[in-house]
Amino acid sequence: MRPYPAAFGRWPAVALFFAFAWLELISELGERPRILASLMVAYAAVTWAGMVVFGRRDWLDKAEAFSVAFGLLARFAPTQGAGGRWCLRFPGSGLLTERPVGFSGVCFIVLLLTSVTFDGILEVPLWAAILDWIAESQALRPLLLALLGAGFNLIIVIKTLALVVLPLLFLAVFMAFAAWIAVTGGSERRVTEIAGFFVLSLVPIAIAYHLSHYLSYLLIAGQLIIPLASDPFGWGWDLFGTAAYGLDVGIINAQFVWYVAMTAIISGHVSAVYVAHVMALRLFDDYDDAIRSQGPMLLLMVGYTMVSLWILSQPIVNP
Numbered sequence: 001m002r003p004y005p006a007a008f009g010r011w012p013a014v015a016l017f018f019a020f021a022w023l024e025l026i027s028e029l030g031e032r033p034r035i036l037a038s039l040m041v042a043y044a045a046v047t048w049a050g051m052v053v054f055g056r057r058d059w060l061d062k063a064e065a066f067s068v069a070f071g072l073l074a075r076f077a078p079t080q081g082a083g084g085r086w087c088l089r090f091p092g093s094g095l096l097t098e099r100p101v102g103f104s105g106v107c108f109i110v111l112l113l114t115s116v117t118f119d120g121i122l123e124v125p126l127w128a129a130i131l132d133w134i135a136e137s138q139a140l141r142p143l144l145l146a147l148l149g150a151g152f153n154l155i156i157v158i159k160t161l162a163l164v165v166l167p168l169l170f171l172a173v174f175m176a177f178a179a180w181i182a183v184t185g186g187s188e189r190r191v192t193e194i195a196g197f198f199v200l201s202l203v204p205i206a207i208a209y210h211l212s213h214y215l216s217y218l219l220i221a222g223q224l225i226i227p228l229a230s231d232p233f234g235w236g237w238d239l240f241g242t243a244a245y246g247l248d249v250g251i252i253n254a255q256f257v258w259y260v261a262m263t264a265i266i267s268g269h270v271s272a273v274y275v276a277h278v279m280a281l282r283l284f285d286d287y288d289d290a291i292r293s294q295g296p297m298l299l300l301m302v303g304y305t306m307v308s309l310w311i312l313s314q315p316i317v318n319p
Helices: 011-025 033-054 056-062 065-074 103-121 125-136 141-149 154-185 191-230 254-283 287-317
Strands: 079-082 085-088
Touching: 011 033, 011 065, 011 103, 011 154, 033 056, 056 065, 065 103, 065 191, 103 154, 103 191, 103 287, 125 154, 141 154, 154 191, 154 254, 154 287, 191 254, 191 287, 254 287
Parallel strands: none
Antiparallel strands: 079 085
């Protein structure tokens, strides 16, 4: 067994989560059961190999995408395991940290947040307008024709580029605000350190946005578990008498989705502001410096709240 290289950080988890997001949101491979099953087996093999080479704890804590993602989300939980026992804690208190998250960890959290934002953007009229602009651009036409001639699917290429650009754009914005926090708070810490201390305050937003964005999908597509429980292999079984069950799309409506989404987004952002405020009080020695440092963070949170609610509202108000 080898020690996990410090230079790896959480970059393996970033790469694996990006591959998962691409497979789910862009590629058509995820719709083919045989290919999907093969990819799952390959992912399991990579995970087992990583645990054998670098140790189970190090690989799962730092490199395995889903363990890293759910480990971050679990830090918001109101319960905590300690000494073999469960204890209660204030929701979000687990996001307060004594050491800054490494830059690879910052990138992972940004990717976790922006991947679901990207999925929402694909449903708004703005995305259709962007595709129309690309299709009509004379400057891009030679490149598009070359890619098409080489056998590339242009929609997949454009979506892949967007999935790369959006997290990088948000990362640049977040790092700029981290620099602004350092200036207003009078801190001499590096910008990457400031970002590492405050990036965990984005986790409640990620939780809220995943809940609001995927709630309707869960309640509608999640009903498929009922017929699949009776016929899991598609062999014509009817073990529980539910094989003929049909989806009830009326189980949820646009009004309910909007109110749940609005409540979740606002609650998530309020929690994020609170976590960032407590983190500032711990990070900056002077109370006034801590309060001043939260001006940029509050502006970032409010701005992202507005963008999130706008994205969620578009499929509702623009059928």
